[in-house]
Amino acid sequence: MRVGILTGGGDCPGLNAVIRAAVRKGEAAYADTFVGFRDGWRGVIEGLTMPLDVEACRGILPRGGTILGSSRTNPYKIDNGPERCLATLRELGVDALIAIGGEDTLGVAERLGSEGVNVVGVPKTIDNDLSATEVTFGFNTAVQICVDAIDRLHTTAESHDRVIVCEVMGRHAGWIAVHAGIAGGAAAVLVPEVPFDIEEICANLIRRHSRGHYASVLVVAEGAVPRAGTLVTASGEVDAFGHARLGGIGNLLASEIEQRTGFETRATILGHIQRGGTPTAFDRVLATRFGVAAIDAAHDGAFGQMVALQADAIVRVPLSAAVAELKTVDPGLLAVAELFHF
Secondary structure (H helix, E strand, O other): OEEEEEEOOOOOOOHHHHHHHHHHHHHHHHOOEEEEEOOOHHHHHHOOEEEEOOHHHOOOOOOOOOOOOOOOOOHHHOOOHHHHHHHHHHHOOOOEEEEEEOHHHHHHHHHHHOOOOOEEEEEEOOOOOEOOOOOOEOHHHHHHHHHHHHHHHHHHHHHHOOEEEEEEOOOOOOHHHHHHHHHHOOOEEEOOOOOEOHHHHHHHHHHHHHOOOOOEEEEEEOOOOEOOOOOOEEEEEEOOOOOEEEOOHHHHHHHHHHHHHOOOEEEEEOHHHHOOOOOOHHHHHHHHHHHHHHHHHHHOOOOOEEEEEEOOEEEEEEHHHHHOOEOOOOHHHHHHHHHOOO
């Protein structure tokens, strides 16, 4: 079988582990040949490829990012994009395509699958907001990076009697913020699922500091919004999938807190630091299991399916189930985080 592999959307620690595992299992067990598509769906549209075999995958397990490159290209926003994808796959003799990505990448995979592409999906997002899988690789790494940063922010906040607002990723779901906030001992965790009240935050900070706590670290997801529902964006721009380019809520909060409380307040935006660097052991193992399961699914003819983690087992679920709705933070977990606020 000739198998194509692509990585789409934002880069993520563990992508290379998926690629490596799929290629190794495919060559060793099935005598497959592989073609790597560069830069996500753009590579399929434009026929941008690179050789992909066991030799090309040596040494990539601990590397962050993706050797294939990635982009947020949406074939359905480009003239004749889907038709060009189908033509490329036919010309290259691709029998099956493994698409590694999040909601957008897998949404395209589902649509192309309905048009005849033999596609298997692998879930990828540090936000951990894909349905049908308990966790996605990259999330564990992102949380650990955030916790390391929060630990460091605590010491500098205490040294200067400051409030520090730490902005982390999370467009529509606050998984990173909640896990990092709990593990990092945050004074407050603000997530997209629950609009925040700036007056309540400031009142709690004043009460906290009146008891002798002269330093506080707040963790806020980039998609968190005020109770009024106003979405704060850095530029007002949107990507090819119509998503606003978020960022800036941390700076806005820091300014408002300092103005309302008189406490010196700083903002730290972790940004792409969360997505870079070497994956944790957990993410390497999970990504490897996904890669092996994906190539097995292709040989079983389980097209239109995504591999997923459920009860510590790798299972197959319809792509439609994976992209039907975002997985938001469990209210019970939010309640745990709130126990330690202020």
